[in-house]
Amino acid sequence: MNAQDCLQMLREIKDVSFATVDEKGMPHNRIIDVMIVEEDRLVFCTGRGKDFYHQLIGNPHVAISALNKNWQMIRLTGAVRKLDDQKKWIDRIFEENPSMNDVYPGESRYILDPFAIESGAVEFFDLGTSPIHRESFSFGESKVQAKGFRITDACIGCGTCQRNCPQQAIDAGMPYVIRQDSCLHCGLCYENCPVQAIINRNEE
Amino acid sequence: MNAQDCLQMLREIKDVSFATVDEKGMPHNRIIDVMIVEEDRLVFCTGRGKDFYHQLIGNPHVAISALNKNWQMIRLTGAVRKLDDQKKWIDRIFEENPSMNDVYPGESRYILDPFAIESGAVEFFDLGTSPIHRESFSFGESKVQAKGFRITDACIGCGTCQRNCPQQAIDAGMPYVIRQDSCLHCGLCYENCPVQAIINRNEE
Numbered sequence: 001m002n003a004q005d006c007l008q009m010l011r012e013i014k015d016v017s018f019a020t021v022d023e024k025g026m027p028h029n030r031i032i033d034v035m036i037v038e039e040d041r042l043v044f045c046t047g048r049g050k051d052f053y054h055q056l057i058g059n060p061h062v063a064i065s066a067l068n069k070n071w072q073m074i075r076l077t078g079a080v081r082k083l084d085d086q087k088k089w090i091d092r093i094f095e096e097n098p099s100m101n102d103v104y105p106g107e108s109r110y111i112l113d114p115f116a117i118e119s120g121a122v123e124f125f126d127l128g129t130s131p132i133h134r135e136s137f138s139f140g141e142s143k144v145q146a147k148g149f150r151i152t153d154a155c156i157g158c159g160t161c162q163r164n165c166p167q168q169a170i171d172a173g174m175p176y177v178i179r180q181d182s183c184l185h186c187g188l189c190y191e192n193c194p195v196q197a198i199i200n201r202n203e204e
Numbered sequence: 205m206n207a208q209d210c211l212q213m214l215r216e217i218k219d220v221s222f223a224t225v226d227e228k229g230m231p232h233n234r235i236i237d238v239m240i241v242e243e244d245r246l247v248f249c250t251g252r253g254k255d256f257y258h259q260l261i262g263n264p265h266v267a268i269s270a271l272n273k274n275w276q277m278i279r280l281t282g283a284v285r286k287l288d289d290q291k292k293w294i295d296r297i298f299e300e301n302p303s304m305n306d307v308y309p310g311e312s313r314y315i316l317d318p319f320a321i322e323s324g325a326v327e328f329f330d331l332g333t334s335p336i337h338r339e340s341f342s343f344g345e346s347k348v349q350a351k352g353f354r355i356t357d358a359c360i361g362c363g364t365c366q367r368n369c370p371q372q373a374i375d376a377g378m379p380y381v382i383r384q385d386s387c388l389h390c391g392l393c394y395e396n397c398p399v400q401a402i403i404n405r406n407e408e
Contacts, residue, residue, distance in 0.1 A: 063232045
């Protein structure tokens with residue numbers, strides 16, 4: 001599995017949630033169709049009258065989440081770019097997504113502008129397996145930001161973290177080791193470590 | 205239909221997208237279970253180790269979006285409050301959502317903290333009807349913010365807006381009138397009005 005697989009999953013789910021931040025710093029969220037996925041590129045469109053459009057122009061940072069029928073979640077954070085050659089892209093979007101003609105018949109389609117995400121971080125998260133499974137990737141020029149927790153060399157090997165982990169995602173050793181792809185990031189190991197040997201990877 | 209109906213729809217969909225804004229002003233989005241819906245209250249929970257938890261504590265403003273099997277979209281914006289009596293709420297959440305025990309068995313459930321949204325604006329949007337149908341509501345102490353467009357008394361009655369509307373959502377008159385519950389907010393009427401008689405309701 002890689003970033004491109006995650007983009008393809010978003011195209012298959014098609015109706016995904018797009019979060020933006022408005023000029024007052026407030027979050028907004030709505031369902032948007034993923035219209036085209038190519039190598040390292042996700043394309044969508046929106047009408048120039050919509051709040052969504054104005055939020056994208058004012059602040060290109062977006063966050064997507066979506067769930068497929070197998071309860072697998074995809075998350076993406078990245079920045080959007082308005083695409084040049086509006087007519088070409090909108091015509092291609094309508095060709096590959098013909099139901100758009102029901103909403104925007106005839107020439108009305110050209111009130112839509114095309115946007116692409118060409119760089120971002122993606123996360124795959126499967127809550128349906130035991131233990132849970134997660135993987136992080138990036139595409140374009142973005143880097144993966146480590147999340148969750150790590151056990152440092154301050155570990156005394158007492159095993160408290162392992163006994164507390166709801167997913168049995170910690171292996172014994174010196175130090176004990178969190179299997180990152182099975183970690184919920186819940187924080188139980190971090191809260192219970194008697195010597196504060198566990199750190200938040202966000203803060204490294 | 206009212207705000208409470210929309211909250212109940214979110215509970216039925218259950219897996220909904222929650223957007224937050226982090227301390228750097230960046231959006232994040234993930235799928236979260238709606239655990240309980242009561243009168244004017246939506247309850248969910250998250251682990252104290254998660255980025256989601258820290259974002260909620262740092263900035264309580266959230267935006268939810270979700271789609272049901274009939275292609276009806278629900279959107280909600282509001283602020284969260286961490287609930288007192290953590291143990292009581294988490295026990296009730298697990299009683300009403302028993303599959304939570306698979307992810308957080310035994311005592312591990314108490315790494316979760318309960319949160320509620322008790323005030324907000326909601327929007328119902330049905331893209332499956334023709335014309336489309338939308339309604340906005342609020343609950344708790346929030347007010348509905350008007351969106352979309354309005355035709356002012358500067359209208360000269362030329363009918364350009366009506367001819368351009370992709371949803372036939374504009375009625376003739378002096379001035380012409382947009383049927384707000386059928387409006388896409390696409391902006392075609394606004395862009396094409398020859399006398400700039402149409403204004404964005406956000407800016408009123």
